[in-house]
Amino acid sequence: MSESSQRKIRVAVVFGGRSTEHGVSCVSAGSILGALDPDEYEAVPVGITREGRWVLASGENPLAIEGGAMPEITAASGQAVVLPADPTSHDLVVLEPAEGAAAALAEVDVVFPALHGAYGEDGTIQGLLEMAGIPYVGANVFASAAAMDKEFTKKLAAAEGIPVGPYVVLRNGQELTQADRDRLGLPVFVKPSRAGSSFGISKVNNWDDFDAALAKARAIDPKVLVEAGIVGREVECGVLEGEAGGQPEASVLAEIRVVAGGHEFYDFEAKYLGDDCEYDLPANLSPELTARVRDLAVRTFTALDCAGLGRVDFFVTADGEVYLNEINTMPGFTSTSMFPRMWAASGLEYPKLVSRLIRTALRRGTGLH
Template sequence: MSSPGKTRVAVVFGGRSPEHGISAVSAGSVIAALDPDEYEVVPVGITRAGKWVLTSADPRELAIAERRLPEITPATGSAMVLPADPTGNGIMVLDPTAGPSALASVDVVFPVLHGAYGEDGTIQGMLEMAGIPYVGSNVFASAAAMDKEFTKKLCAAEGIPSGPYAVLRAGMTLSDADRDRLGLPVFVKPARAGSSFGITRVTDWADLDNAVAAAREIDPKVLIEGAIPGREIECGVLEGETGGAPEASLLAEVRVVSDHDFYDFEAKYLDDACEYDIPANLPDRVTAQIRDYACRAFTALDCAGLARVDFFLTPQLDVYLNEINTMPGFTSTSMFPRMWAAAGLEYPKLVNRLIRTAQYRGTGLH
């Protein structure tokens, strides 16, 4: 039974992508921020194999411990399923002895899923079919933002520049012409992944094949980007309340300060290897340009709810789009909530706004 007067929120996390553990950490922060007087939490974990389980709502079980990320396993809780039926009762718990039983219908889903099978339009399509409102972008925007090739193409059509790159689909190799055009160093990355998984900085063409192979362990389509020297700047974007124009946060600059070649997974999450400036120390015109680009990119991809838009800034103050994340890292120390907290929207209020925006938007075409 649901609690009268409370909003029932299914927080979904884990999943089949390499970002499984970070998703769980993000979910723990979201659950901790939900006021129990206002919200009833349904914690839904997804194993790496794709099994859905009803888990504990204790955020302490979803924290990084001794450099180890949390893991959702079949033993974590009772098996469950979400039927793609808008006339049904929402989430079903599967009891091997008593059969399926319906939980009370959830009011909104917060899919704190990063990467494939979560941030790429797949679960968004399921929720659309089920008619359950959810936090974040719709099917198209999620898929387009997840694929860095199409992010760049759509934003280029909007007049937002990105640096030089080449796309290698399955079986393709980098041509000599592209090697000359891109130069060294290059960054080799999966076209559809996040959290810096599978990324290699290549400074010698002899190392390219191994870097491409590492990226293809995650995605057969690989992006090779020419390095853009300079600074890394991030901007958070929120959908306007009650459907208004998107709003940009204060900007953040990320600086890697220890023994890491770039802003990789260990630097981000395990080694405390980065420093951040919020707001970023930039000329006013550059700040305004980046915030404008971020909102335009959000609109160009038809995003909803939230996004973190990342940029490179050259020493000549030229701005280039890096990527868009439609469900960025959401731990209490992640950049997206930190940028909004610096602007006066503290973490619990940010989570509350995202849930209310999702309920207002509902499902279907807009």
């Protein structure tokens, strides 16, 4: 640090972004900013518009769901700023200088990229931060990209002996063959390979509906996964990078049950816009099955070379088989999201969880060494 070591740690919380998960990211950031201890941290809220413009966000824009509407970052939300990819300076640069702006945007010590989806959770901003030499919370470039792409998540997991269900990858221009249909059976889930928050996902119970589901997914990503439906319980586990070089740690488990609203699956509306879900925390599983899921969560985190944090989602069948669904390297981080709730149930309350992630990022620094 260029200033006194006694000063507060400056944390740039970056949120919004160009993905379909813009609003979810804003809500996550609102919770993170609210959890930062003002005696220890100086928060620098940096919003990214849907067009990719970076702005120093003001407190006038509530980062919360209001009346069923997600928050939005626009060019009018604050002053335009940029982060130069210059490792000799950790300063955000104001494009539209104003009185007091330089002091507000002095050297940043660490970035908390509370971004979900493309251009945030996929390795892109992680690459920028590596080039700029600024420590950041979460997985590195490779792990972020591999976890964001469900095809490669499954391939890396399978290579480590982690069970995954039957699936087919359809790249742009490819179609599902009859042999694929026979192997997968019905129902199938059709989903963009690189998206989150259940955007673009359809459950197909009849092959006559498949083409429309494929078009819906391809509107988000030209590469699409078609997964065999697995009848089972949806169980999640939070994983944290070990402190001081220790082994990754798994939280207690949570089970999600969609109980109302007529949802075919745990979709965006069920996750964020209603009261249609119930949660068992901890999940009502046998000790043996609980231990297996937690072990698989840590193994998945390690297989993808993750860092910081991850939420690993599984299907648990009636006969006790466990299948990996996906891993999120920057899961939803609102105070009511499952990742912080699982860690709170494990004894790590939300503000302490945020502080631990920042400490881990600062200790790890940047680079591959």
